[in-house]
Amino acid sequence: MSPLAARQLVLDVPGRAPGAPLDFALAGGQMVAILGANGSGKTTLLHTLAGLRAPRSGTVQLAGRAIGAWSARARARRLGLLFQDDVASFPATVAESVGAGRFAHQPPWRGLSDADRLAITDALAALQLGDLGRRSLDALSGGERRRVALATLLAQDPPVMLLDEPVNHLDWHHQILIMDHLARLTREAGKTVLLSLHDPNLAARYCPLALLLGPDGAACWGPSAALLTAERLGWLYRHPFACLDDGGVRVFVPR
Amino acid sequence: MPRAVVTLIVLTGAALAAGVLALMTGALPLAPQRVALALAGQGDALARQIVWTVRLPRALAAFAVGGLLAVAGALMQVMLRNPLADPYVLGVSGGAAVAALLGLMAGLGAGQLAWPAFAGALGSIALVFGLARRGGGWNPARLLLSGVGLAAGWGALISFLLAVADPARLPGMLFWLMGDLGGVTRTPWWALAALALLACLAWPLGRSLNVMARGPLEAQALGVPVARVQPVIHVLAALATALAVTVAGSVGFVGLVVPHLVRLTIGNDQRLLIPAAALAGGSLLVLSDTLARTLLAPRALPVGVVTALLGVPVFLYLLNRRGTR
Numbered sequence: 001m002s003p004l005a006a007r008q009l010v011l012d013v014p015g016r017a018p019g020a021p022l023d024f025a026l027a028g029g030q031m032v033a034i035l036g037a038n039g040s041g042k043t044t045l046l047h048t049l050a051g052l053r054a055p056r057s058g059t060v061q062l063a064g065r066a067i068g069a070w071s072a073r074a075r076a077r078r079l080g081l082l083f084q085d086d087v088a089s090f091p092a093t094v095a096e097s098v099g100a101g102r103f104a105h106q107p108p109w110r111g112l113s114d115a116d117r118l119a120i121t122d123a124l125a126a127l128q129l130g131d132l133g134r135r136s137l138d139a140l141s142g143g144e145r146r147r148v149a150l151a152t153l154l155a156q157d158p159p160v161m162l163l164d165e166p167v168n169h170l171d172w173h174h175q176i177l178i179m180d181h182l183a184r185l186t187r188e189a190g191k192t193v194l195l196s197l198h199d200p201n202l203a204a205r206y207c208p209l210a211l212l213l214g215p216d217g218a219a220c221w222g223p224s225a226a227l228l229t230a231e232r233l234g235w236l237y238r239h240p241f242a243c244l245d246d247g248g249v250r251v252f253v254p255r
Numbered sequence: 256m257p258r259a260v261v262t263l264i265v266l267t268g269a270a271l272a273a274g275v276l277a278l279m280t281g282a283l284p285l286a287p288q289r290v291a292l293a294l295a296g297q298g299d300a301l302a303r304q305i306v307w308t309v310r311l312p313r314a315l316a317a318f319a320v321g322g323l324l325a326v327a328g329a330l331m332q333v334m335l336r337n338p339l340a341d342p343y344v345l346g347v348s349g350g351a352a353v354a355a356l357l358g359l360m361a362g363l364g365a366g367q368l369a370w371p372a373f374a375g376a377l378g379s380i381a382l383v384f385g386l387a388r389r390g391g392g393w394n395p396a397r398l399l400l401s402g403v404g405l406a407a408g409w410g411a412l413i414s415f416l417l418a419v420a421d422p423a424r425l426p427g428m429l430f431w432l433m434g435d436l437g438g439v440t441r442t443p444w445w446a447l448a449a450l451a452l453l454a455c456l457a458w459p460l461g462r463s464l465n466v467m468a469r470g471p472l473e474a475q476a477l478g479v480p481v482a483r484v485q486p487v488i489h490v491l492a493a494l495a496t497a498l499a500v501t502v503a504g505s506v507g508f509v510g511l512v513v514p515h516l517v518r519l520t521i522g523n524d525q526r527l528l529i530p531a532a533a534l535a536g537g538s539l540l541v542l543s544d545t546l547a548r549t550l551l552a553p554r555a556l557p558v559g560v561v562t563a564l565l566g567v568p569v570f571l572y573l574l575n576r577r578g579t580r
């Protein structure tokens with residue numbers, strides 16, 4: 001059974017014609033990049049898949065059941081979403097903030113269990129935040145705050161992870177660190193990872209599958225190796241691209 | 256969580272100390288020994304009479320009102336994600352005030368205003384939630400705006416009533432508006448019970464609130480059934496406010512500032528913040544009411560004046576201490 005599937009899904013992007021319905025079923029261990037210009041519906045797609053927003057038509061199936069049929073708690077144990085924008089900072093420490101990822105795993109009357117604590121420590125360590133646990137959120141840089149948000153999703157530890165531009169605000173070292181970690185999660189833990197990106201090179205390097213959201217609701221989906229070409233990126237972003245060859249690795253650059 | 260336990264023990268101690276002080280102080284000062292004997296049902300009849308029928312009911316009423324307002328304020332600040340939110344932001348106290356003032360104008364005494372005030376508060380709650388729900392769906396922004404609008408309307412009605420009222424009744428009306436415990440003759444057990452219930456719900460509520468401080472969408476993604484929890488918390492806060500204004504009129508400041516005071520001192524974990532705010536708010540009001548009774552004795556001040564005079568400097572001090580870090 002597919003952990004996450006879209007059936008004849010038409011996104012509800014205000015003021016846009018329906019476009020082609022999306023129809024796909026993801027498998028465990030898959031890592032899929034969503035590429036598209038600003039306003040092409042990447043965030044709307046992720047929010048719709050997460051059940052936070054109703055589609056215009058069609059359905060989203062989480063582990064074989066309609067997304068709306070899950071309780072919020074049960075859903076959060078199976079699917080997590082990293083938002084594009086970080087929460088406006090509220091007074092909390094890094095560890096407390098990451099601990100929110102464990103909400104759906106705790107019974108209402110209990111606090112953090114040993115398993116919760118371990119998940120939080122692991123998540124902080126994976127994103128090189130181990131030393132910042134007691135730091136206040138207000139005292140962090142934009143990139144650090146982004147990693148705290150990611151750590152919250154890692155602590156939540158759902159089999160399906162949706163990430164809206166996870167490498168926003170991050171320097172190159174941390175971009176690669178995070179993409180490496182997500183790839184490892186798909187490989188070793190069988191997670192299904194669907195993430196929107198603005199860099200086709202990261203998509204080509206890490207994501208075997210890609211979903212392109214074109215202008216006016218057009219969409220295509222398939223193996224990145226075949227799908228990502230200079231012409232198609234030119235169509236996607238309405239800007240010409242060149243494809244360079246770096247020792248067998250294709251590199252896309254805007255002209 | 257030892258830090259939380261220490262915090263709650265310290266605050267409970269403060270509440271008890273404020274209570275003992277309230278029982279000792281008044282037109283006839285009582286030594287701690289006499290208070291203790293009277294509480295145990297022994298000692299002289301005069302002390303027993305004063306403690307059991309005058310000072311204890313009033314102190315318990317003050318504690319309940321302060322606690323309810325502080326908890327309601329803490330809930331509203333998280334739910335509306337606005338540090339300026341207070342229990343009165345949805346107009347609950349305005350509805351109660353209009354009803355209470357009408358009662359006073361009709362000749363009711365200060366001790367007879369509980370039912371009209373409670374009815375006014377409930378009517379105002381029904382009105383604001385009804386307005387927010389119209390047009391379908393649950394929308395916190397709409398709720399807030401409906402409340403602010405309604406509160407302004409009540410404010411205008413209050414001014415109108417004050418303008419046309421018999422001047423002889425004005426002092427009583429003003430005291431009610433500023434918040435006054437002078438009319439308390441019996442212990443408001445229902446308000447204390449409501450406060451206890453809220454404190455018991457603090458743990459599960461606080462867990463959800465901690466996540467909801469991140470905003471409704473994110474909370475939903477993390478597993479909080481926001482559409483169900485949000486209205487429940489709003490209604491709880493509104494009912495707590497209604498009970499508080501029923502007992503003491505619209506005491507200002509406690510609901511706005513006590514949650515901030517507690518937050519500045521112990522952090523923003525709502526599981527601890529809610530019971531701590533209940534204890535701190537209750538203690539502050541017991542202390543304020545004791546001062547209100549004694550500062551200009553034999554004249555009594557409305558307690559709402561004292562809460563602000565006492566709390567504002569403390570609040571500004573704490574705020575600045577943090578700001579310099």
